[in-house]
Amino acid sequence: MSADFKPTARSKVKRLHKRAHYDRATVYAIIDAAVLAHVGYVIDGQPFVTPTNIWREGDRVLWHGSMASRMLKTVREGVPVCVTITHLDGLVMARSAFHHSVNYRSAMLFGRAEMVTDKAAKARALEAFVERVAPGRWATLRPMTAQELKGTMVVGMTIDEAAAKVRTGPPVDDEPDYALPIWAGVVPLTLTAGQPIADPRVATGTPVPSSLARYDIEAYGREAPRADAAG
Amino acid sequence: MSADFKPTARSKVKRLHKRAHYDRATVYAIIDAAVLAHVGYVIDGQPFVTPTNIWREGDRVLWHGSMASRMLKTVREGVPVCVTITHLDGLVMARSAFHHSVNYRSAMLFGRAEMVTDKAAKARALEAFVERVAPGRWATLRPMTAQELKGTMVVGMTIDEAAAKVRTGPPVDDEPDYALPIWAGVVPLTLTAGQPIADPRVATGTPVPSSLARYDIEAYGREAPRADAAG
Numbered sequence: 001m002s003a004d005f006k007p008t009a010r011s012k013v014k015r016l017h018k019r020a021h022y023d024r025a026t027v028y029a030i031i032d033a034a035v036l037a038h039v040g041y042v043i044d045g046q047p048f049v050t051p052t053n054i055w056r057e058g059d060r061v062l063w064h065g066s067m068a069s070r071m072l073k074t075v076r077e078g079v080p081v082c083v084t085i086t087h088l089d090g091l092v093m094a095r096s097a098f099h100h101s102v103n104y105r106s107a108m109l110f111g112r113a114e115m116v117t118d119k120a121a122k123a124r125a126l127e128a129f130v131e132r133v134a135p136g137r138w139a140t141l142r143p144m145t146a147q148e149l150k151g152t153m154v155v156g157m158t159i160d161e162a163a164a165k166v167r168t169g170p171p172v173d174d175e176p177d178y179a180l181p182i183w184a185g186v187v188p189l190t191l192t193a194g195q196p197i198a199d200p201r202v203a204t205g206t207p208v209p210s211s212l213a214r215y216d217i218e219a220y221g222r223e224a225p226r227a228d229a230a231g
Numbered sequence: 232m233s234a235d236f237k238p239t240a241r242s243k244v245k246r247l248h249k250r251a252h253y254d255r256a257t258v259y260a261i262i263d264a265a266v267l268a269h270v271g272y273v274i275d276g277q278p279f280v281t282p283t284n285i286w287r288e289g290d291r292v293l294w295h296g297s298m299a300s301r302m303l304k305t306v307r308e309g310v311p312v313c314v315t316i317t318h319l320d321g322l323v324m325a326r327s328a329f330h331h332s333v334n335y336r337s338a339m340l341f342g343r344a345e346m347v348t349d350k351a352a353k354a355r356a357l358e359a360f361v362e363r364v365a366p367g368r369w370a371t372l373r374p375m376t377a378q379e380l381k382g383t384m385v386v387g388m389t390i391d392e393a394a395a396k397v398r399t400g401p402p403v404d405d406e407p408d409y410a411l412p413i414w415a416g417v418v419p420l421t422l423t424a425g426q427p428i429a430d431p432r433v434a435t436g437t438p439v440p441s442s443l444a445r446y447d448i449e450a451y452g453r454e455a456p457r458a459d460a461a462g
Contacts, residue, residue, distance in 0.1 A: 036319050
């Protein structure tokens with residue numbers, strides 16, 4: 001793994017420095033636990049924030065979409081981009097309103113995107129995306145056509161700078177407030193996957209592939225599905 | 232409720248028009264189901280996307296933070312802002328890679344933020360935020376001090392333009408592909424709340440307030456906690 005990110009004027013966390021992380025392991029774990037990111041870009045001074053699905057390959061994040069997408073047409077020009085990923089992990093209920101907070105893991109990634117133009121590289125990137133979400137699925141699908149590949153834009157952004165911010169644990173209250181008879185603690189939040197719902201046009205008896213068994217989405221890219229969610 | 236939003240050059244959904252919605256009921260339901268938003272703003276041509284907690288009051292969204300926050304110091308100046316909220320509702324597994332998709336509800340809100348400077352209005356806004364997450368909690372807390380109120384910045388943004396984009400339902404495959412023996416369907420995803428975890432310093436026997444009983448976070452601002460999650 002390359003050297004850690006260096007905090008810059010752009011990426012340095014200004015508030016609550018103790019929550020800041022610049023090491024690649026932390027940043028990449030936050031990326032790899034997500035399928036959703038928010039891509040920020042500027043058109044004529046106006047910021048836009050577009051949700052999209054992302055995945056990571058080494059020091060790059062990739063995302064894709066239609067050739068007609070305004071977001072993709074803008075970012076492929078190499079303009080500055082900010083990609084932010086956030087996992088909301090809990091509501092932190094303190095003894096005073098002021099110390100209420102949330103537990104979260106977020107990563108802010110800075111760079112410039114470029115189109116993946118090589119056909120083979122583009123096909124491999126799309127395969128990697130499907131495989132990440134459902135390992136083993138790509139080989140079972142109706143193969144991608146040349147026209148589909150042509151109509152899909154894939155962009156990659158080398159992460160030039162990045163900062164992660166993480167809060168975990170119980171509330172941190174003012175010392176005298178701990179004596180108050182107020183319940184305080186955390187309501188944990190998790191993005192959870194339910195049982196797959198078959199398309200009504202799937203033939204009766206078609207088994208749900210094991211890659212789509214109910215699992216903890218937080219496990220993406222990090223570890224095998226949790227045993228307790230594999231039913 | 233005011234008239235619906237009018238699609239403009241800025242807000243009009245460019246791709247997949249059938250997923251677009253400009254009515255306030257749809258946009259507001261997406262906002263009210265969320266506690267997390269991504270705020271986009273520009274500093275010297277560089278886009279930034281900062282995650283933050285938001286809430287809505289009528290035609291405005293509000294968010295808050297420290298007086299030292301770079302994001303808040305920027306947006307309070309009345310620069311163009313884009314606030315995006317996204318709920319990831321499912322992974323859509325089709326019979327071809329091309330038609331894989333996600334189910335989601337997203338809203339992109341455009342406007343300019345301004346500081347809430349009136350002390351009473353600011354206190355009311357913060358109370359509304361806590362009450363939204365945990366109805367009835369505000370009155371049970373150690374009261375907010377003048378210094379805490381002073382150190383907290385609240386900004387509000389009247390939503391000038393907005394667009395929602397929603398995808399639901401099973402995959403839409405190419406007609407010939409339906410005959411293939413490939414499982415297709417949706418893996419539903421939900422942000423779920425677990426049992427509250429008490430701060431270790433809470434006195435034994437302090438009851439978990441009913442406002443924090445396990446509930447479906449999607450219900451925020453819309454309806455009472457679901458009966459099946461009230462345990």
